[in-house]
Amino acid sequence: MKLLHWLLPISAFIIAPIIPGIINRVKAFFAGRRGVPILQLYIDIWKLLRKGSTYSHTTSFVFRIAPSVIAAALILCTFFIPWGSISSPVSFSGDLIFIAYLLDVARYFTVIAAMDTGSAFEGMGASREVQFGFLAEPAFLMGILVLVMVTKNTSTSGIMQHLSTSVWADSGILLILVATAWYFLLLTENSRIPVDDPNTHLELTMIHEVMVLDYSGPDFAYILYGSALKLWIFSALIVNILLPVAALPIWLQPIVFIAGTAGVAILVGITESIIARLRLVTVPKIIVSASALCFIALIFRIIG
Amino acid sequence: MELLLTGILIVIAGGFVSAFAKTNRFAGLTAVMSLILGLGIAALPVITMLLKGGSYKLSLPWSMPGGALSFGLDPLSALFALPVIIISPLAAFYGTAYLEKEHHHSRTSWLFYNILVASMMLLLVSRNALLFLVIWEVMAVSSFFLVVMEHRSGEVMKAGWIYLLATHAGTVAVIFLFLIMGKTAGSWEFERFAAASAGSTSVFFLAVIGFGAKAGFFPMHVWLPEAHPAAPSHVSALMSGVMIKMGIYGLVRILTFCGKPAVFWGWSLIVIGLTGGILGILLALAQKDIKRVLAYSSVENIGIITMGIGAGILGTAWNNTALIMLGYGGALLHVINHSVFKSLLFMGAGSVLYSTDTKEMDRLGGLGKKMKWTAVAFLAGSLAISGLPPFNGFVGEYLLFSGGLASLNAGTYQSASLAVVMFIGLALIGGLAVVCFTRTFSIVFLGEGRTDDAKIKRRLTAAMVWPLLFLATLTLVISFASPWIIKSVFLAVRGLSPVPIEMNYKPSSSSLMMLVISGAVLMGLAGLLYFIRRRLPMGDVETSAGTWDCGYAKPDASMQYTSSSFVDPVIRLFGALADRKGKNPQVRGYFPASTSLETDAGDIGEEKLYRPAFVWLEKFAAPLRRFQHGHIHGYLIYIALTLIILLIWKV
Numbered sequence: 001m002k003l004l005h006w007l008l009p010i011s012a013f014i015i016a017p018i019i020p021g022i023i024n025r026v027k028a029f030f031a032g033r034r035g036v037p038i039l040q041l042y043i044d045i046w047k048l049l050r051k052g053s054t055y056s057h058t059t060s061f062v063f064r065i066a067p068s069v070i071a072a073a074l075i076l077c078t079f080f081i082p083w084g085s086i087s088s089p090v091s092f093s094g095d096l097i098f099i100a101y102l103l104d105v106a107r108y109f110t111v112i113a114a115m116d117t118g119s120a121f122e123g124m125g126a127s128r129e130v131q132f133g134f135l136a137e138p139a140f141l142m143g144i145l146v147l148v149m150v151t152k153n154t155s156t157s158g159i160m161q162h163l164s165t166s167v168w169a170d171s172g173i174l175l176i177l178v179a180t181a182w183y184f185l186l187l188t189e190n191s192r193i194p195v196d197d198p199n200t201h202l203e204l205t206m207i208h209e210v211m212v213l214d215y216s217g218p219d220f221a222y223i224l225y226g227s228a229l230k231l232w233i234f235s236a237l238i239v240n241i242l243l244p245v246a247a248l249p250i251w252l253q254p255i256v257f258i259a260g261t262a263g264v265a266i267l268v269g270i271t272e273s274i275i276a277r278l279r280l281v282t283v284p285k286i287i288v289s290a291s292a293l294c295f296i297a298l299i300f301r302i303i304g
Numbered sequence: 305m306e307l308l309l310t311g312i313l314i315v316i317a318g319g320f321v322s323a324f325a326k327t328n329r330f331a332g333l334t335a336v337m338s339l340i341l342g343l344g345i346a347a348l349p350v351i352t353m354l355l356k357g358g359s360y361k362l363s364l365p366w367s368m369p370g371g372a373l374s375f376g377l378d379p380l381s382a383l384f385a386l387p388v389i390i391i392s393p394l395a396a397f398y399g400t401a402y403l404e405k406e407h408h409h410s411r412t413s414w415l416f417y418n419i420l421v422a423s424m425m426l427l428l429v430s431r432n433a434l435l436f437l438v439i440w441e442v443m444a445v446s447s448f449f450l451v452v453m454e455h456r457s458g459e460v461m462k463a464g465w466i467y468l469l470a471t472h473a474g475t476v477a478v479i480f481l482f483l484i485m486g487k488t489a490g491s492w493e494f495e496r497f498a499a500a501s502a503g504s505t506s507v508f509f510l511a512v513i514g515f516g517a518k519a520g521f522f523p524m525h526v527w528l529p530e531a532h533p534a535a536p537s538h539v540s541a542l543m544s545g546v547m548i549k550m551g552i553y554g555l556v557r558i559l560t561f562c563g564k565p566a567v568f569w570g571w572s573l574i575v576i577g578l579t580g581g582i583l584g585i586l587l588a589l590a591q592k593d594i595k596r597v598l599a600y601s602s603v604e605n606i607g608i609i610t611m612g613i614g615a616g617i618l619g620t621a622w623n624n625t626a627l628i629m630l631g632y633g634g635a636l637l638h639v640i641n642h643s644v645f646k647s648l649l650f651m652g653a654g655s656v657l658y659s660t661d662t663k664e665m666d667r668l669g670g671l672g673k674k675m676k677w678t679a680v681a682f683l684a685g686s687l688a689i690s691g692l693p694p695f696n697g698f699v700g701e702y703l704l705f706s707g708g709l710a711s712l713n714a715g716t717y718q719s720a721s722l723a724v725v726m727f728i729g730l731a732l733i734g735g736l737a738v739v740c741f742t743r744t745f746s747i748v749f750l751g752e753g754r755t756d757d758a759k760i761k762r763r764l765t766a767a768m769v770w771p772l773l774f775l776a777t778l779t780l781v782i783s784f785a786s787p788w789i790i791k792s793v794f795l796a797v798r799g800l801s802p803v804p805i806e807m808n809y810k811p812s813s814s815s816l817m818m819l820v821i822s823g824a825v826l827m828g829l830a831g832l833l834y835f836i837r838r839r840l841p842m843g844d845v846e847t848s849a850g851t852w853d854c855g856y857a858k859p860d861a862s863m864q865y866t867s868s869s870f871v872d873p874v875i876r877l878f879g880a881l882a883d884r885k886g887k888n889p890q891v892r893g894y895f896p897a898s899t900s901l902e903t904d905a906g907d908i909g910e911e912k913l914y915r916p917a918f919v920w921l922e923k924f925a926a927p928l929r930r931f932q933h934g935h936i937h938g939y940l941i942y943i944a945l946t947l948i949i950l951l952i953w954k955v
Contacts, residue, residue, distance in 0.1 A: 049840055050840070050841055050842060051842055052842040052843075052845030052846060052847065053845070053846055053847075054846070054847045054848070054849050055846055055847075055848055055849075056849060056850060056851040056852075057848055057850060057851075058670070058751060058752055058851050059851075060672040060673050060676075060679070060749075060750065061672070061676070061679075061680075062672065062750060065830070065834060067837070068831075068833035068834040068837060069830045071830075071833050072827075072829035072830035072832075072833055073826060073830075076822065076825060076826050076829060090818065090822070092814070092815045092818035093709070093815045094702065094705055094709060094815060095818075097702060097705045098702070098819065098822065101691065101692055101693050101698055101734075102693065102826070104692055104734070104735075105687075105692050105693065105826075107738065108687065108690065108692060108738055111742045111746070112683075112742055112745060112746045115746030115747070115750045115865070116672075116746065116750040116751065117751070117851045117852075118669075118670070118751035118752045118851055118861065118864050119851045119852065119853065119859075119864070120863045120864055120865060121852075121854060122851075123751075123864055123869070123870065126742070126746075126865070126870070127865060127869065127870045127871070127873060128873065130738060130739040130742055130743075130870075130874070131873045131874050131877075133735060133738065133739075134732070134735030134736050134739050134874065135735070136735075137732065137734060137735035138727075138728050138731040138732055141727045141728070141731040142727060142728060142731070144727070145708075145723060145724065145727050148709060148712065149712060149720070154709050203854050213852050214851055214852055218837045218840050218842075218843055219837070222837065284877060295728075298724055302720045302724070303717075
């Protein structure tokens with residue numbers, strides 16, 4: 001039984017890079033293209049890991065250690081994510097708050113590494129990233145609070161285990177509000193349309209991609225892998241909230257869970273295909289509205 | 305207790321010896337040695353107290369009417385003494401090197417430094433209102449002399465006067481506070497206060513105003529961004545890291561006399577803390593002077609501490625043990641944490657100022673390559689102050705978040721609202737702190753130097769690097785030792801609660817243990833990944849090139865993002881709260897002539913509150929000026945008149 005829990009993060013490490021592949025496939029489908037192989041990210045990472053790297057003269061130690069720290073923070077996050085009622089190998093009271101701060105650690109190092117290159121473009125990306133980051137923080141933490149109030153549990157695994165059908169019947173609308181808000185966060189934090197375009201080739205408009213422009217070789221592999229894990233973490237949280245995975249028999253749960261994550265990936269692909277990118281000045285409104293959704297959920301919970 | 309007083313006497317004696325020393329170097333050394341020796345001796349009873357609990361008392365006669373030299377030590381005093389003991393010698397050690405630059409009068413400054421340190425220690429152990437007031441005043445005056453050490457500059461003197469005014473405005477409230485308490489208790493002894501002033505709202509709010517002025521509660525914070533940049537950096541480290549906490553100490557000490565607090569006291573502190581936290585960090589974002597950024601960030605951190613105390617008060621009012629422990633506990637732990645990383649950051653800023661002669665961030669850049677260890681320490685400090693794991697700042701904030709979660713258990717509207725306010729407040733403050741410190745660190749230490757000012761003019765000595773590295777290690781040590789440190793913190797919290805709390809309260813220790821393990825895993829994992837990365841087949845093959853510039857032919861260091869452009873989008877979102885005034889340049893034509901930009905970040909408290917108030921005050925007070933005419937016989941008549949009136953009144 002103990003081994004089963006440790007299997008969760010390990011399988012997440014293996015599966016995570018498929019998610020960007022699925023998103024790309026969906027986008028290709030909408031655009032009428034065949035698209036890159038679904039396993040393209042594995043190929044990219046493998047290729048990058050065997051390359052040497054190029055560093056700018058301007059960079060210092062920060063630029064060199066950042067990819068390892070970013071990847072480490074996101075790998076550690078994965079250990080706290082349960083799959084339905086199968087709890088994560090480690091959990092403690094308030095570990096969702098810890099996850100929020102680990103994501104901040106990753107952001108912090110991405111930003112200072114970008115600033116380390118002395119490039120105006122990367123500075124621009126960094127400035128946007130911190131702006132959206134601080135706006136996203138309250139939405140994430142308020143969402144946590146709603147989940148804690150609804151399930152009367154304080155650890156991620158405990159929360160997800162207690163999302164039973166009766167909880168759904170009682171406060172399903174709150175869970176939908178939180179999941180919607182967190183879906184906005186998923187789009188923001190993972191540099192997806194309508195906030196950021198992962199495919200853009202114009203440095204002026206990029207956010208996340210522009211911050212890692214100067215990375216190459218194994219460093220870039222770490223960063224790509226970290227981004228895939230981040231996407232996994234957000235999708236897994238949303239799947240846990242939205243699908244009543246915990247109510248299913250235990251052998252079915254992993255299958256439904258993975259299918260659900262794929263579903264989120266497809267949803268992201270569809271969102272990216274049918275929505276145009278927003279102007280940068282309107283992005284804060286999207287994120288603030290995510291906070292507003294969580295706040296509404298909180299008010300409902302406290303009053304109702 | 306005697307040991308503690310002996311230690312303090314050694315510190316004072318060391319101060320006097322260094323004032324009469326022949327050379328600056330000898331004066332500095334004497335001061336540092338006396339601090340290490342004196343505080344080392346004082347540390348023994350303090351640490352015993354923190355481990356075992358209990359209380360000591362010592363009372364000596366004093367000729368002051370109503371006063372007595374009553375001293376006492378309990379876990380609460382001991383906890384606040386800890387930062388004094390750790391930070392003062394380190395900052396002094398740093399100061400000896402820092403002052404070698406040009407200060408011919410640095411000898412006398414050590415006298416004031418040691419007196420400031422001694423007065424803080426004495427304040428923590430004094431148990432008599434008159435004694436407390438005298439020491440409080442000694443502390444204010446000695447720190448004033450330290451602030452105006454570089455008094456040749458008009459800016460510095462102005463900062464000094466603002467500080468002196470602000471701190472005395474606070475002292476007035478403290479005097480009234482003690483008058484009320486002393487009158488009801490019929491004694492100046494603290495131990496009599498406890499029974500007499502229970503539940504008095506006026507006492508509580510006088511304490512908030514009086515001690516809040518010292519701690520930097522919003523809107524009484526205006527002296528911080530003036531005094532901290534003006535003072536020499538080791539002094540700002542001591543003042544911002546340690547001295548402003550004496551205000552917090554005063555407030556919680558008064559709380560122990562207040563019995564069961566009212567619910568709205570707690571809410572008032574939460575509101576004060578929240579405003580201070582958010583506005584403090586916002587105003588920090590608007591600054592371009594690195595030391596002003598740090599000063600405003602102290603306002604923010606005091607805000608976090610105040611929120612914690614507010615939560616603790618609410619916990620007491622609602623009989624929620626977990627909330628008492630986590631609210632007060634988070635606040636007190638943050639007191640220690642903040643003293644460590646804030647003094648580290650101030651000394652880091654001092655090193656930048658020392659070696660480049662400027663603290664204007666937009667003129668700097670790329671210092672990380674020239675002063676590597678300072679940069680490493682500053683990075684650790686800025687991660688810690690942003691509340692990121694595995695550094696100590698996170699532990700304090702985690703306790704406060706847990707306090708919010710604990711308050712949910714009560715199941716009332718108010719307790720749920722407390723959780724919501726704590727979560728939103730801490731999330732916003734934490735998010736903005738990340739913006740603020742990614743910016744401060746990266747603009748100063750990363751990239752390329754923006755102007756010639758970023759060239760190193762003076763090399764740092766080892767004495768200016770080691771204290772920083774020591775404190776950087778301490779941020780990690782405190783974090784990893786938190787499951788044990790928290791026991792001492794809870795010991796102090798127990799003294800704050802009017803109802804006894806059972807000794808075996810430890811639900812949060814296991815979570816803290818998990819945090820410690822996770823933090824260690826995070827560091828180990830990062831190290832492992834870096835190791836693997838170097839061991840990859842081509843992992844050590846490196847080429848060096850310029851930064852990718854989009855094909856632009858002539859990239860220049862001045863094209864980098866600056867401290868103002870980095871935060872511009874954030875500042876814009878908040879509009880008038882962090883207003884920047886300035887002249888925007890007009891750029892016309894295809895080949896615009898050279899132009900200039902001027903911006904100035906105002907302080908909302910100063911502009912919207914104090915300036916109108918003082919303008920009004922001046923208008924009101926101007927007619928009174930004719931009484932102060934400068935003729936000595938006139939003043940003699942005033943004295944005679946006053947005496948006659950007093951005599952008539954008495955008869």
